[in-house]
Each structure stands twice: as C-alpha cells, then as structure tokens.
Amino acid sequence: ISAKGRIIIADDDVAFCLATRNFFRAAGFDCETTVDANLARQRIADEEFDLLIADLNMPGNSGLELVQTMPELRVGLPVIIVTGSPTLQSATRSVRLPVVAYLVKPPNPDELLAVAEQAITQYRVFRAIRVSRDRLEAWLLVAA
Numbered sequence: 001i002s003a004k005g006r007i008i009i010a011d012d013d014v015a016f017c018l019a020t021r022n023f024f025r026a027a028g029f030d031c032e033t034t035v036d037a038n039l040a041r042q043r044i045a046d047e048e049f050d051l052l053i054a055d056l057n058m059p060g061n062s063g064l065e066l067v068q069t070m071p072e073l074r075v076g077l078p079v080i081i082v083t084g085s086p087t088l089q090s091a092t093r094s095v096r097l098p099v100v101a102y103l104v105k106p107p108n109p110d111e112l113l114a115v116a117e118q119a120i121t122q123y124r125v126f127r128a129i130r131v132s133r134d135r136l137e138a139w140l141l142v143a144a
Contacts, residue, residue, distance in 0.1 A: 004028040005050040005120035010040035010066060011082070012058035016105065020053065020082075020112075027113060037061030044073045050120040056083040056090055064090060067097045076126045078119035082107055 007029050011017050017033040024031040032049075034040045037060030044052065054066050067079050079098050083090070084105040094102050101115040 004030075005116075005124075006030040006048065007032070007051045007053060007116065007120075008040060008043060008047075008049045009033045009053045010037055010058065010061075011035065011053075011055035013055065013084070013105075016055075016082075023109060023113075024116070029116075035059070037066040040066060041069060041073060044070070044077065049074070049077065050123055051078050051080065051116055053080045053082055053116075056081060057085060064093055064097060067094065067099060070098055076123055076130075078123050080112070080115060080119065082112075 004027070007024055009017050009020050009031065011020075011033070012035045014035060017035065021031045021033050032043070034043060035058065037054075037058055039060075040052070040054070041060075043049075052067075052070065054061070056064065060066070064081075067081070070077050070079060077098065078100045081090075081094055081099055081102045082105055083102075086102070086104050091102050100119040101111075103112065103115075
C-alpha cells in the first residue's frame with residue numbers, strides 16, 4: 001500500500017478512469033478503478049481506501065446514491081465528485097454528504113491533486129483518532 005494513500009475511482013468513462021488512475025499513480029498513490037457503483041460499494045466494503053473519486057452518473061448510481069451509502073460502508077471516507085453534467089441540485093445535495101470537492105470534468109490536475117492530498121491527510125487523522133478512542137474505551141471497560 002502506498003504511503004501517499006489508496007484511491008478508488010468509480011466512473012463509467014473508461015478514458016477518464018485510466019487517465020486519472022495513471023495521474024495518481026505517477027504522483028505516488030495506489031489507485032484502483034471501477035466503472036460501476038455497485039462494484040465500487042463492494043470494493044469499499046471489502047478493502048481499505050483513503051479516498052473515493054466518483055462520477056454522478058454511472059451504472060448503479062443515477063445521482064448521489066453511491067456517496068449516500070458511504071457512512072454505512074466506511075465512516076468518514078472522503079469523496080470527490082467529478083462530473084461532466086453538473087447541476088445546482090446535485091451540487092447542493094452533495095454539501096450535506098461527505099463530499100470534499102465537487103469538480104467539473106475535466107478537472108484541473110493541480111486542484112484535483114491538492115484536494116485529494118488534503119482529504120487523505122484529514123481522513124488518516126480521523127481514523128487515528130477513532131482507533132485511539134476505541135482503544136481507550138476498551139481499556140476503560142477492562143479497567144472498570
């Protein structure tokens with residue numbers, strides 16, 4: 001696993017998936033792709049990722065359904081929405097979800113990288129705090 005982070009890209013635009021995967025791999029990230037939201041959900045449930053980059057419209061996801069299920073699969077997992085068909089409605093709804101950025105295709109590579117690095121750093125801090133809290137709670141139960 002890359003020290004920089006593990007990213008999953010869910011987008012049915014194969015060219016975008018490959019180009020974005022190659023971009024992040026060249027920047028030192030471990031990056032996987034899927035063209036289907038249901039497969040993305042399964043992979044996120046089974047594997048550890050630091051970031052999800054997702055399109056709004058793909059098989060198994062006609063809007064923000066994929067993002068809405070993230071808290072059940074991976075609490076706190078940050079999401080970057082990248083869409084070729086932005087709408088005010090989807091942008092407004094995404095604000096209430098674990099979406100760290102809402103970008104229009106093709107995204108600016110520097111902006112995408114900066115947002116991804118910041119989101120991964122914050123998520124790793126979040127996970128470390130959760131692990132520490134869980135250990136403390138377990139210790140308190142044993143000590144009681």
